[in-house]
Amino acid sequence: MSILPTPPSQGCRETPVLKERGQREVFCGLTGIIWLHRKMQDAFFLVVGSRTCAHLLQSAAGVMIFAEPRFGTAILEEKDLAGLADANEELDREVARLIARRPDIRQLFLVGSCPSEVIKLDLSRAAERLSAVHAPHVRVLNYSGSGIETTFTQGEDACLATLVPALPEASAQSTPDQAPDLLLVGALPDVVEDQALALLNALGIKNIRCLPARRSDALPSIGPNTIFALTQPFLGDTHAALIKRGARHIAAPFPFGEEGTTLWLQAIAAQFNVPAERFDSVTAAPRARARKAIAAHADALSGKSIFFFPDSQLEPALARFLTRECGMTALEIGTPYLHRALLGPDLDLIAPGPVFSEGQDVDLQLDRARQARPDLTVCGLGLANPLEAEGLTTKWAIELVFTPVHFYEQAGDLAALFARPLRRRALLSPPQIRAAE
Ligand code: SF4
Numbered sequence: 001m002s003i004l005p006t007p008p009s010q011g012c013r014e015t016p017v018l019k020e021r022g023q024r025e026v027f028c029g030l031t032g033i034i035w036l037h038r039k040m041q042d043a044f045f046l047v048v049g050s051r052t053c054a055h056l057l058q059s060a061a062g063v064m065i066f067a068e069p070r071f072g073t074a075i076l077e078e079k080d081l082a083g084l085a086d087a088n089e090e091l092d093r094e095v096a097r098l099i100a101r102r103p104d105i106r107q108l109f110l111v112g113s114c115p116s117e118v119i120k121l122d123l124s125r126a127a128e129r130l131s132a133v134h135a136p137h138v139r140v141l142n143y144s145g146s147g148i149e150t151t152f153t154q155g156e157d158a159c160l161a162t163l164v165p166a167l168p169e170a171s172a173q174s175t176p177d178q179a180p181d182l183l184l185v186g187a188l189p190d191v192v193e194d195q196a197l198a199l200l201n202a203l204g205i206k207n208i209r210c211l212p213a214r215r216s217d218a219l220p221s222i223g224p225n226t227i228f229a230l231t232q233p234f235l236g237d238t239h240a241a242l243i244k245r246g247a248r249h250i251a252a253p254f255p256f257g258e259e260g261t262t263l264w265l266q267a268i269a270a271q272f273n274v275p276a277e278r279f280d281s282v283t284a285a286p287r288a289r290a291r292k293a294i295a296a297h298a299d300a301l302s303g304k305s306i307f308f309f310p311d312s313q314l315e316p317a318l319a320r321f322l323t324r325e326c327g328m329t330a331l332e333i334g335t336p337y338l339h340r341a342l343l344g345p346d347l348d349l350i351a352p353g354p355v356f357s358e359g360q361d362v363d364l365q366l367d368r369a370r371q372a373r374p375d376l377t378v379c380g381l382g383l384a385n386p387l388e389a390e391g392l393t394t395k396w397a398i399e400l401v402f403t404p405v406h407f408y409e410q411a412g413d414l415a416a417l418f419a420r421p422l423r424r425r426a427l428l429s430p431p432q433i434r435a436a437e
Helices: 029-039 051-061 087-101 116-120 123-134 154-166 190-202 236-244 257-271 276-295 315-325 340-347 362-372 381-389 408-428 431-436
Strands: 017-021 043-049 071-075 107-112 139-144 181-185 208-211 226-230 305-308 329-335 355-360 376-379 394-396
Touching (some): 029 051, 107 123, 123 139, 139 154, 190 408, 236 340, 257 315, 305 362, 315 329, 315 340, 315 408, 355 362, 362 381, 376 381, 376 408, 381 394
Parallel strands (some): 107 139, 305 376, 329 355
16 A cells, blocks of 8 residues: 655644734634534524624525525514613523424524624523523523634534533443543534544444534533544634543544545544554555545646635645645645644644744735735635636635535545636636746
8 A cells, every 4th residue: 555645854833823913804603504504403503693694694505495494593673782672582582482383403502693782692691591491302502603703614613612511421431341432523514424434433443423413312422531533623612622521632634635534544543553454454445546536636736836815724734635645835824723732733744835824914915915926825705706806716715614525535526626726727818828827
């Protein structure tokens, strides 16, 4: 079997980071509801917010209005804003009506938003009060998806972090052979999660649970015998909450691409003493498929430069994949937050060279992008069109979260996401421009 590429003699874990705290162009954490409500099949997400919040959700979800989605917005009207109605009473009434109409709901998340009147409402007390009323059939929890506090992937982190204290306690020796329980953390599409579980089972690892669980009756227990692996790099608060419950984190590069997936699996396999021969025989075929699928995009990606605006917190892990497996050069790796405890193993594999920036001052960053003239710019929807008009080729960051991109079988799709805009640009550019490029 092939070996992994050699790590750089010096990675970027200690590289100084440009910290910016200016105007930012990102989606808010409500966006996570789109993938969370699909994943958690008996949960309902009730946004307490404004018409803007309702519009964001409707347009982001491409809502089928007849499908009764498991999310909605309790809109605070102007009379509420003027203090003429008791918003708590109205909220209680709406929740009672919702639960009566939807007996399939077992978990209800009250999701806070930006408007100042929502901020004044104490949603954690509301969740406690409503839990007491609707227990044991429905558990009510709360978190904030406010654009003031969260970027778009932080909504998932806030949701999972609020779940952790409510998870049952596992005994210190929960299995007969005293092997630890493995918890996979991060909302993956079911088909992708099933692939990961199949690989881990083939390695001989049992007692695997997932957070979030697909249904509330499958919520994992947590205790000192729990070790957990993150599948997404934006789960900083969830990581902290799990550590607080006594669970232990398995640090590893994130499972993007062949290398990332192999190192992620290896880090878990080491905790369960999986023999190297077994690891190789289980992973050889999917590794070969992943390499072949990535190679199909090498012509478009190799030798090209890339610039990341901060958006999903996936940026450092994706930069590692693109620089090491696709032959790209990263010029700037911007990310909303650089969580070194989570992303350190990815940073170790990125050769020195790119600028790392955390947070955003969008005008300054636009100036840097214009000066760098990258072949590909990864950014939010609001920046993409203006940059395209200036002749830069862009990739919408949000697609990286909405598309299945984890593990071996999606490695080719991940490379394709970056290759597609470059191919489109090559096709649309007049031959003389192509020659000059
Ligand atoms: S939470 Fe704030 S940023 Fe998000 S849609 Fe509502 S008002 Fe807009």
